[in-house]
Amino acid sequence: MLGQTFQILAxxxxxxxxxxxxxxxxxxSICVPEEVVDEEQTLENADVALRHQHLPxxxxxxxxxxxxxxxxVERGAKFDEICPLLTxxxxxxxxxxxEWV
Structure with missing residues (x-):
């Protein structure tokens, strides 16, 4: 589980x-954010990454x-497990x- 947590936080x-x-x-709960677009990607690609990669x-x-x-988006069943690292x-x-936070 720890490896997956660090993969997610990467x-x-x-x-x-x-x-x-x-x-x-x-x-x-929060509204699904407007994805911040990196210099090398378009808004459409950023949205696709958010909805098809990051959120899933x-x-x-x-x-x-x-x-x-x-x-x-709201806190999931295991959100409390990642809270100490986020804090x-x-x-x-x-x-x-x-870019860490």
Whole structure:
């Protein structure tokens, strides 16, 4: 499980989505974010990656539940397992390289 957790955290888009959930208030759900486009990809490719790669991987690991009808994401059954690492990343964001959080 630890290897899978680090694989998930290796991608900045997944880290950003998970940290948004970490800091979410209210019902703990967020709208599926507009994907940040890297210089080498188009908006369409970024959206495809989010919906066909990143969100399914996070959902498979049970870190999120993705509601495709409402286009929202909420904390999954195993979100609490990744919280300590997310908290560590966000608490130390000033000392980490620029794209880590």
């Amino acid at each position: 991608n900045k888009h997944r880290r950003r989505l998970l940290t948004e959930l970490l800091h979410s208030r209210g019902d703990g 991987l996070l959902e498979e690991a049970q870190f999120v539940r993705w509601n495709t009808d409402t286009q929202t 560590l990343l966000t608490a130390n964001s000033q000392t980490l390289p620029g």
